[in-house]
Amino acid sequence: MQLTRYTDYAIRVLLHVGARDEGSLSSISEIASIYGISKSHLMKVVQDLGQAGFLTTVRGRNGGLKLGRDARAITIGEIVRHAEQGFDLVDCSSCIIAPACGLPNILNEATQAFLAVLDRYTLADVLSRRADLRGLFGGFQPLAKTIKRVAEKAEPDVADAERTSTDT
Amino acid sequence: MQLTRYTDYAIRVLLHVGARDEGSLSSISEIASIYGISKSHLMKVVQDLGQAGFLTTVRGRNGGLKLGRDARAITIGEIVRHAEQGFDLVDCSSCIIAPACGLPNILNEATQAFLAVLDRYTLADVLSRRADLRGLFGGFQPLAKTIKRVAEKAEPDVADAERTSTDT
Numbered sequence: 001m002q003l004t005r006y007t008d009y010a011i012r013v014l015l016h017v018g019a020r021d022e023g024s025l026s027s028i029s030e031i032a033s034i035y036g037i038s039k040s041h042l043m044k045v046v047q048d049l050g051q052a053g054f055l056t057t058v059r060g061r062n063g064g065l066k067l068g069r070d071a072r073a074i075t076i077g078e079i080v081r082h083a084e085q086g087f088d089l090v091d092c093s094s095c096i097i098a099p100a101c102g103l104p105n106i107l108n109e110a111t112q113a114f115l116a117v118l119d120r121y122t123l124a125d126v127l128s129r130r131a132d133l134r135g136l137f138g139g140f141q142p143l144a145k146t147i148k149r150v151a152e153k154a155e156p157d158v159a160d161a162e163r164t165s166t167d168t
Numbered sequence: 169m170q171l172t173r174y175t176d177y178a179i180r181v182l183l184h185v186g187a188r189d190e191g192s193l194s195s196i197s198e199i200a201s202i203y204g205i206s207k208s209h210l211m212k213v214v215q216d217l218g219q220a221g222f223l224t225t226v227r228g229r230n231g232g233l234k235l236g237r238d239a240r241a242i243t244i245g246e247i248v249r250h251a252e253q254g255f256d257l258v259d260c261s262s263c264i265i266a267p268a269c270g271l272p273n274i275l276n277e278a279t280q281a282f283l284a285v286l287d288r289y290t291l292a293d294v295l296s297r298r299a300d301l302r303g304l305f306g307g308f309q310p311l312a313k314t315i316k317r318v319a320e321k322a323e324p325d326v327a328d329a330e331r332t333s334t335d336t
Contacts, residue, residue, distance in 0.1 A: 001171055001252055001279070008258040011271060034264060076274060084169055090176040096202060100300035102293055103179060106244060110285035111169070117278035125270055132268035 007083035009037060009045045011126075014054060014079065018071045018123050019133045020140055025064025034137060052082055071127055077119035087111045175251035177205060177213045179294075182222060182247065186239045186291050187301045188308055193232025202305060220250055239295055245287035255279045 012035055017026045028046055032039040046065065049055040053068045067074070089107045092098040127133060134140060180203055185194045196214055200207040214233065217223040221236045235242070257275045260266040295301060302308060 001169065001255055001257065002259075003169055003257045003275075011258070012263070015265065015269065015271075036262065036264075076271075087169055089169065089171045090179070091170075094204065095180070096204075097183065097301055097304045100297040100304055101183070102289075102296050103183075103244075106286065106289045106294065107171075110282045113285045114278045114282040117281045118274065121270075121274045126274065128270050129268040133265055136265045136268055 001089075003080065004084060006045065006085075007080055009042060010049055010054075010083040011076075011079060012037070013042065013045055013049060013065075014067070014074070014123055015126060015133070016137065017055060017065050018067055018127050019130055019137060020066075024140060025058055025062070025066055027064045048083075054079065054082075067123075071124040072122050074123040075119050076121045076123070076126065077115050077117075079123070080118055081115065087115075169257075171248065172252060174213065174253075175248055177210060178217055178222075178251040179244075179247060180205070181210065181213055181217060181233075182235070182242070182291055183294060183301070184305065185223065185233050186235055186295050187298055187305060188234075192308060193226055193230070193234055195232045216251075222247065222250075235291075239292040240290050242291040243287050244289045244291070244294065245283050245285075247291070248286055249283065255283075 013026075013031055016031045016034065020026060028039055028042050031037070031046075032042050046055060050057055050068070054074060055065050056068045058064055058066060087108075089111065090103070092101070092104055095101070098104075181194075181199055184199050184202065188194060196207055196210050199205070199214075200210050214223060218225055218236070222242060223233050224236045226232055226234060255276075257279065258271070260269070260272055263269070266272075
């Protein structure tokens, strides 16, 4: 049993954005680089989270992403319900005994119990070790520096050349 | 969120076998034919369910499959725990923030709540509309007839030819 990769990415994005200081913004490039996830995959997730109100995009030169609401007001259940395609745990659509089978009701009851637990926790709870998370995220350098670092990673030859010319 | 196809098939097999009368046996061919599932997929599932004690194989000319234990003594939780590969709902193995992230504990608590519901129900509960299920399964003809029907399905030309020669 697994959640989709989409849900996994959605939670990762919200954790990165939520772990920052007030007024400090995340960028898609930075999130992609830190988690080792393709930027194109993240674009869709970020856009979707924005439309659903979980994220707000600040435009402009110093723009970026921030949470759409306080982390204490976003439940994990809400994120998972939004990001998952559905909760039909088995595909009964082509099963000959579906009309008389007791399984769907039982699986539905179990799924409701699963989601009820997730409804009791917020993004703030997942971020409770915030200082440790910030350390693991690399301390959140100012956005300009992060973009430079990401650009260097993407073009290591250029970065190496710059470093060599500085060394000499 | 979905259970694996393997778990789906395991439950379907146990439902087919469990819906029969005492002393009446299911065959892999019959189960494959009724659900429209490939026989080779089912072989592995049946063998595995046998090794785990959910099924017993009766050998010989009138052999087949029966439940290894009473349907009231087999919980759905037990079947799902056995058939699923695991319950790591997201793959944290490559995630940089795993050491400080609050998500795994929360997902684990939710999964335990999910399984606790499944532990409260037995195969007998899923089979509670047994008469209807038996009807949907085609009334469980004696095994010899079922094998003939399955063989006819596999070679419709031969069956048609036989039917035509009887008609004339």
